[in-house]
Amino acid sequence: MTTMKPWPQTDAPVTTKVGWRHLVRKTFVAPDGSTQLYDIKDPLGSQTVAVIAITHDNQVVIAEQFRPGPELVMQELPGGGVEPGEDLEASARRELREETGYQPGAMHYLGHTWMDAYTNTKSHYFLATDCRRVAQPTPDDGEFVNVRCIPIADMISNCKQGRMTDPGAIVLAYDALQELMRKE
Secondary structure, eight states, X not given: OOOOOOOOBOSOOEEEEETTEEEEEEEEEOTTSOEEEEXXXXXXXXXXEEEEEEETTSEEEEEEEEETTTTEEEEEOSEEEOOTTOOHHHHHHHHHHHHHXXXXXXXXXXXXXXXXXXBOOEEEEEEEEEEEEXXXXXXXXXXXXXXXXXXXXXXXXXXXXXXXXXHHHHHHHHHHHHHHHHTO
């Protein structure tokens, strides 16, 4: 059995700005010697955060937004991009407050996943407990968010049914969520 190794890159990457995103075309040499072209999204080493926000009465704070890829209103965990130089937890707290108006009592880092195979963006996940609404949401320009609170079991079910955009967070938080549901 051979060990898979990273493929060598053949040419300098070519970057194209598309709206507020960047695409980089990279050429690699595959194990059979052929060249393979790939377009990598947001290739600048960006990071995102998402928060499983649990209220004092064990409800999950969900952000509902229209998403143009699937052309559906999706349920999402509050979150967004990490600003350059910003601490991950500070970013998670900021995004939770901006998108939902909620503030956590405690934050627990769960880990990270890669956004997908065609980006180098890391998505970092947090579990926030004892969250309380302290302000009105302050969404970004062009961002339209409906904030709801749902039972933990409903969030897990919605994730299994393809109605949520952050399944990696559920996997990372599964044990903690099970413990919270036992306390209900």
